[in-house]
Structure formats: structure tokens, C-alpha cells
Amino acid sequence: MNAKNNIYLVGMPGAGKTTVGRQLARRMQRTFVDADHEIETRTGVRIPVIFDIEGEQGFRDRESRVIAELADESNLIVATGGGVVLRPQNRAALRQGGTVIYLHVAPRLLFERTRLDPNRPLLQVADPMQKIEELFAVRDPLYREVADIVITSTGGSISHLVKQLERELARQCAA
16 A cells, blocks of 8 residues: 555446445544545535536546545545546546555346436436446446456455455565
8 A cells, every 4th residue: 555545446337336335444543534425515406416517527527626635635535436446547547545445346237227217317228238338348447457456346345345345455564
């Protein structure tokens, strides 16, 4: 881990970044931040409203500002938005700010987890499964590029996944 000591969780919408991040933060006695919730708190509106008013570009600008600010802090566990890796400056900020963990989840499982969630603006399309596969094809290589650790989730117990993450982080610290 680097000096900032932050841990960033990246992955597709529905990968479990927020759920895993909260538990990991509790177990490691760290502050948890959900980057998307931080954007909502700062703007006073939900992300779908930001997308409606400012479009994806406006949302991504806000996301980049939040990520840059969080990268300057220490000892955080941060659940990032699914598209955070799309901008090179975000990938650089994550790398410089700490350890990046990619929660890899297969598209079919992502679809099952997100299909009924109206708060995922990019998935409000006629064929959400196709959209997930398209997003996955673009983002998976970027998640892998930025990740220090890749964990594959098959939909099992969250506590098991968190313990697996803790083991990987301990192994990385020992290396």
C-alpha cells in the first residue's frame, strides 16, 4: 500500500462495491465513502437527475472532482462509481491515492442484481442485458489496468468476500 493508504473498490454497477466497502471499512476500522453518494450529497439530487440535467459528461466532471479530492485524503475505503475508470485522470488519481481492488462479476449476475433498480441511469434502456455486456466489454480492461488486486465474486456470501479481500490486502502488504 502507498502512503495515502486508501482502498478503492472499482467494478461494474451491481458488483457490490458499496456493500463490500461498508463491511471492509467496519472490519478495518476505516472511514467509508461512497463516491456516488458523495456526489448526491454535494448536489442535493440523485444521480439520475444529474444525468437528466447535465448528461453523462456533467456527471463524469463531478465524479472526477470528487475522486481527486478523496485521493488527497488518507485511510479511506472508497466505493467508486462503475464508470470512474473511463477517464485517465481518475485512473491516475486512484493509483496514486492507494490500493485499487476490482470486484469482477460476470455480466449475467450483474443483470440479475441491477435489472429492477431505477437509480442506474445507464441501464434504463430497452435491453439492459445488452447494455451491461457493452459496458463490461469497455470497462473490464480498464478495471484490470488500474487494479492492484482482482477478486471474482460469484454471488456468494459478502462476509466471505470481505475476508478474502482482507487476506489479499495482508498478502500485498507483506510483499
